Amino acid sequence: MSPTDTSEKNLESLIVQSLISEAGYVEGDSKDYDRDHAVDLIKLLEFLLSTQPQAVNQLGLDGEGLKLQQFLARLQGEIAKRGVIDVLRNGINHGPAHIDVFYGTPSPGNLKAAELFAANVFSVTRQLHYSKDETQLAFDLCLFINGLPIATFELKNSLTKQTVEDAVQQYKRDRNPRELLFQFGRCAVHFAVDDHEVRMCTHLQGKSSWFLPFNKGYDDGAGNPPNPNGIKTDYLWREILTREGLTDILETYAQVVQKKNEKTGRKKLEQIFPRYHQLDVVRKLLASAQHRGAGKRYLIQHSAGSGKSNSIAWLAHQLIGLERDGKTIFDSIIVVTDRRVLDKQIKDTIKQFAQVSATVGHAERSADLRQYLAGGKKIIITTVQKFPVVLKAIGDEHRGHSFAIIIDEAHSSQGGRTSAKMSMVLSKEGGEKEAETPEDRINRIMESRKMLSNASYFAFTATPKNKTLEIFGEAYMEGDDVKHRPFHSYTMKQAIQEGFILDVLKNYTPVDSYYRLVKKVEDDPEFDTKKAQKKLRRYVEHNEHAIKMKAEIMVDHFHDQVLAKKKIGGQARAMVITSGIALAIEYYHAISNYLIERKSPWQAIVAFSGEHEYGGQNVTEASLNGFASNKIPETFQDEPYRFLVVAEKFQTGYDEPLLHTMYVDKPLSSIKAVQTLSRLNRAHPQKHDTFVLDFFNDADTIMKAFEPYYRTTILSEETDPNKLHDLKADLDGYQVYNPQQVEHFVNLYLDGVDREKLDPILDTCVATYNEQLDEDGQIDFKSKAKGFIRTYGFLASILPFTNAEWEKLSIFLNFLTPKLPAPKEEDLSKGIIEAIDMDSYRVEVRSSIDIILEDKDGVVDPVPTSAGGHKPEPELDLLSNIIKAFNDQFGNIEWKDIDRIHKIISEEIPAKVSADKAYQNAMKNSDKQNARIEHDKALQRVIIELLNDQTELFKLFSDNPTFRKWLSDMNFLVTYNEATG
Numbered sequence: 001m002s003p004t005d006t007s008e009k010n011l012e013s014l015i016v017q018s019l020i021s022e023a024g025y026v027e028g029d030s031k032d033y034d035r036d037h038a039v040d041l042i043k044l045l046e047f048l049l050s051t052q053p054q055a056v057n058q059l060g061l062d063g064e065g066l067k068l069q070q071f072l073a074r075l076q077g078e079i080a081k082r083g084v085i086d087v088l089r090n091g092i093n094h095g096p097a098h099i100d101v102f103y104g105t106p107s108p109g110n111l112k113a114a115e116l117f118a119a120n121v122f123s124v125t126r127q128l129h130y131s132k133d134e135t136q137l138a139f140d141l142c143l144f145i146n147g148l149p150i151a152t153f154e155l156k157n158s159l160t161k162q163t164v165e166d167a168v169q170q171y172k173r174d175r176n177p178r179e180l181l182f183q184f185g186r187c188a189v190h191f192a193v194d195d196h197e198v199r200m201c202t203h204l205q206g207k208s209s210w211f212l213p214f215n216k217g218y219d220d221g222a223g224n225p226p227n228p229n230g231i232k233t234d235y236l237w238r239e240i241l242t243r244e245g246l247t248d249i250l251e252t253y254a255q256v257v258q259k260k261n262e263k264t265g266r267k268k269l270e271q272i273f274p275r276y277h278q279l280d281v282v283r284k285l286l287a288s289a290q291h292r293g294a295g296k297r298y299l300i301q302h303s304a305g306s307g308k309s310n311s312i313a314w315l316a317h318q319l320i321g322l323e324r325d326g327k328t329i330f331d332s333i334i335v336v337t338d339r340r341v342l343d344k345q346i347k348d349t350i351k352q353f354a355q356v357s358a359t360v361g362h363a364e365r366s367a368d369l370r371q372y373l374a375g376g377k378k379i380i381i382t383t384v385q386k387f388p389v390v391l392k393a394i395g396d397e398h399r400g401h402s403f404a405i406i407i408d409e410a411h412s413s414q415g416g417r418t419s420a421k422m423s424m425v426l427s428k429e430g431g432e433k434e435a436e437t438p439e440d441r442i443n444r445i446m447e448s449r450k451m452l453s454n455a456s457y458f459a460f461t462a463t464p465k466n467k468t469l470e471i472f473g474e475a476y477m478e479g480d481d482v483k484h485r486p487f488h489s490y491t492m493k494q495a496i497q498e499g500f501i502l503d504v505l506k507n508y509t510p511v512d513s514y515y516r517l518v519k520k521v522e523d524d525p526e527f528d529t530k531k532a533q534k535k536l537r538r539y540v541e542h543n544e545h546a547i548k549m550k551a552e553i554m555v556d557h558f559h560d561q562v563l564a565k566k567k568i569g570g571q572a573r574a575m576v577i578t579s580g581i582a583l584a585i586e587y588y589h590a591i592s593n594y595l596i597e598r599k600s601p602w603q604a605i606v607a608f609s610g611e612h613e614y615g616g617q618n619v620t621e622a623s624l625n626g627f628a629s630n631k632i633p634e635t636f637q638d639e640p641y642r643f644l645v646v647a648e649k650f651q652t653g654y655d656e657p658l659l660h661t662m663y664v665d666k667p668l669s670s671i672k673a674v675q676t677l678s679r680l681n682r683a684h685p686q687k688h689d690t691f692v693l694d695f696f697n698d699a700d701t702i703m704k705a706f707e708p709y710y711r712t713t714i715l716s717e718e719t720d721p722n723k724l725h726d727l728k729a730d731l732d733g734y735q736v737y738n739p740q741q742v743e744h745f746v747n748l749y750l751d752g753v754d755r756e757k758l759d760p761i762l763d764t765c766v767a768t769y770n771e772q773l774d775e776d777g778q779i780d781f782k783s784k785a786k787g788f789i790r791t792y793g794f795l796a797s798i799l800p801f802t803n804a805e806w807e808k809l810s811i812f813l814n815f816l817t818p819k820l821p822a823p824k825e826e827d828l829s830k831g832i833i834e835a836i837d838m839d840s841y842r843v844e845v846r847s848s849i850d851i852i853l854e855d856k857d858g859v860v861d862p863v864p865t866s867a868g869g870h871k872p873e874p875e876l877d878l879l880s881n882i883i884k885a886f887n888d889q890f891g892n893i894e895w896k897d898i899d900r901i902h903k904i905i906s907e908e909i910p911a912k913v914s915a916d917k918a919y920q921n922a923m924k925n926s927d928k929q930n931a932r933i934e935h936d937k938a939l940q941r942v943i944i945e946l947l948n949d950q951t952e953l954f955k956l957f958s959d960n961p962t963f964r965k966w967l968s969d970m971n972f973l974v975t976y977n978e979a980t981g
Contacts, residue, residue, distance in 0.1 A: 409462075459472040576663045662693070
């Protein structure tokens with residue numbers, strides 16, 4: 001008996017046998033391949049003769065003469081012009097005849113269409129000799145449909161010490177893209193495969209060929225899960241490339257799309273083939289919607305840069321014809337995006353994928369939507385900003401229809417009020433009814449706030465918040481807790497490991513700023529410490545000298561570390577993140593001036609909203625840049641622009657693969673940090689890393705922001721609706737209002753009375769608030785009122801029950817809260833900026849670090865329902881002390897008196913630690929291990945005591961683990977040996 005064959009040839013045989021015996025393919029022969037026209041001529045003629053004999057006779061294709069050559073030349077020309085996908089879908093016209101070269105998926109019950117589909121010849125050819133000039137060259141496998149090549153394969157086997165990467169390199173190095181078979185559009189896809197991974201490419205371009213992963217993912221990361229029934233990658237030929245599976249891809253996913261540069265007018269063709277996670281999520285959503293019908297909710301957590309626009313487009317145009325029990329499930333598909341940059345991108349993408357442009361409408365105004373629904377437009381695209389206006393105007397004749405609402409970036413698109421308006425307009429109940437009692441109207445409002453029973457929601461986001469998870473996520477039990485998770489996830493971890501997006505936390509470099517302020521007034525006034533510290537930080541960071549210095553660091557770094565190292569083949573761009581419009585304009589001028597000073601050929605662009613006063617005149621981004629605002633994305637791709645200075649704009653939803661470096665001078669945390677830094681992660685064939693230079697935040701803050709979204713994000717527990725009972729009881733207890741006032745106000749409001757009849761009720765309650773509550777009571781009441789409104793507005797959309805008292809109180813508080821005056825708060829830090837001056841300023845770029853995220857599911861806590869508070873007492877201190885504390889915190893860290901530091905470390909610290917009572921007891925009454933624990937606690941206390949006098953030492957001990965360990969080890973050795981002899 002011979003041992004198992006583990007060679008590459010064996011993998012080839014395994015795939016071929018599976019396709020033939022399980023997937024309905026037939027085996028082709030390399031000698032049947034016509035190298036002049038890149039077709040399997042035998043299989044093509046076999047198909048045409050069996051399905052269209054009349055056309056074959058009419059065109060004279062049953063011989064080997066001139067007419068056949070003319071037909072093949074026509075076929076080759078059409079594929080070169082339109083691509084093989086379009087030719088398969090639509091056939092070709094030749095002479096007097098139309099020739100179909102493929103028959104698609106038959107509709108249920110259509111026997112003739114089923115027969116034609118069965119007549120398609122799916123074939124697989126081993127070792128295909130493809131070249132006219134180098135006839136010995138062959139690749140491992142080629143799939144054909146009716147003689148037209150669809151997919152090529154290079155196979156490797158890890159057991160023979162070759163991997164998928166070797167297959168990729170073989171395509172790049174040995175497969176000449178000028179060969180007819182490898183030219184653009186000739187094949188739908190090229191696969192590099194081994195027994196662990198699959199990668200794909202849609203356009204071979206030699207060394208520039210871009211292979212993307214086509215893997216299932218494993219443990220929220222790259223690769224594929226263990227397969228108990230065979231090789232890890234056999235899903236490719238057993239699931240994806242079956243006759244039905246491949247037909248579905250060619251009919252509804254694969255596409256040649258046209259991209260146009262709006263500025264230059266240049267057009268570029270790009271061939272699209274779905275990645276595994278895109279195919280998987282769309283197919284699973286369609287199957288679930290078909291099984292469950294309308295009225296369900298789905299949350300899709302797909303990493304930024306993972307191709308959500310295409311996934312949304314594929315989902316939208318396939319939801320149109322989705323049927324259940326012979327009836328269409330959804331009358332209209334509404335795509336809502338919060339990202340203005342993506343609005344046009346999604347519209348264009350859907351139009352190209354849908355193939356029938358008449359089905360797609362872009363609603364700029366409410367009239368557009370009304371017209372589209374009446375005119376039979378099936379997909380309507382709008383922005384969330386326009387959505388409430390659009391929905392308000394839908395006529396009664398459109399209510400009661402079924403809707404699929406696809407929400408892009410769900411966390412920001414699903415505001416409570418917008419959601420309520422959306423639901424009210426689309427709901428079956430519709431508008432006002434005759435003879436409604438106040439109770440009827442209350443119930444209608446409550447139902448309108450709920451997620452609609454006649455709409456399914458498909459919410460896409462990379463960073464789901466707790467509210468998003470609870471509204472759209474799938475509920476499941478874990479112990480006694482009800483948790484929520486996404487329906488489908490393609491995680492940041494998997495996208496990074498697969499190389500589809502870049503890890504923006506590598507090469508994260510914090511920048512320390514050091515300044516020294518001085519008092520410029522003779523007296524020593526008192527100020528509120530916390531507020532003063534914030535003002536001082538803002539004063540220093542916004543100081544003209546500081547901005548100039550940081551701008552020079554940015555420009556020098558970009559030239560010396562990014563451009564000089566030819567990042568992204570010398571095409572790299574940088575973004576500067578600022579904390580406000582004024583600062584963005586200052587940075588824009590500082591960077592522009594320094595670029596001129598350096599005689600640099602590059603320029604900057606500034607981006608902010610609206611008009612702003614600068615230098616005594618009003619300016620806009622267009623007046624500063626010299627071109628229209630809507631041209632910024634395209635212009636930034638062109639020379640000589642390399643810096644984009646932004647205030648809020650372009651921090652979310654901006655997709656620019658050439659963006660390599662980010663300079664941050666703004667506090668970032670939570671989702672905002674993830675979204676902002678993720679602008680850098682878009683992949684590009686020549687992009688291998690990114691760089692963040694952060695003047696404001698530290699690594700710990702950024703790490704905490706990213707951790708919940710590295711893997712699948714889980715909601716730890718559901719929001720407890722009983723919290724609303726507690727909040728209502730607390731609010732009622734203040735007696736600012738009484739139940740009769742709430743009831744009377746709500747009835748008047750629902751009856752649509754004049755405003756003057758509502759205000760007296762509210763004003764009476766405001767008077768009670770002012771006269772009966774002290775300052776802490778006012779703060780607590782107003783905070784709890786806002787908390788009630790926020791929590792009820794969220795819970796009302798998802799609770800399975802209704803509560804009229806909550807609804808009434810919510811309506812009442814929505815009007816009362818804005819009328820409640822905020823407690824007067826004197827600014828006890830006023831005037832501090834006029835009393836100080838900046839003596840020195842410097843910045844120090846620290847070492848670049850890689851922030852490593854913990855490899856576990858991200859967990860977010862539920863929507864907070866607690867509210868209330870009190871006014872904090874200001875902490876007053878002398879100006880001299882505030883300046884000293886500020887300088888101690890941000891001042892020069894270099895040792896000013898090395899001899900003094902040496903004495904503190906060698907004498908004072910050991911003496912103080914030895915005198916610590918807890919440490920003394922541990923040394924006398926316990927073992928060495930417990931003594932060390934008490935020593936470290938004592939050392940920590942001593943270091944904290946040194947904070948005011950020895951800030952440099954304290955900072956080094958806190959920030960430098962190596963120094964901290966050395967000092968701790970040394971001090972313990974000295975003190976323990978002295979005490980124990």
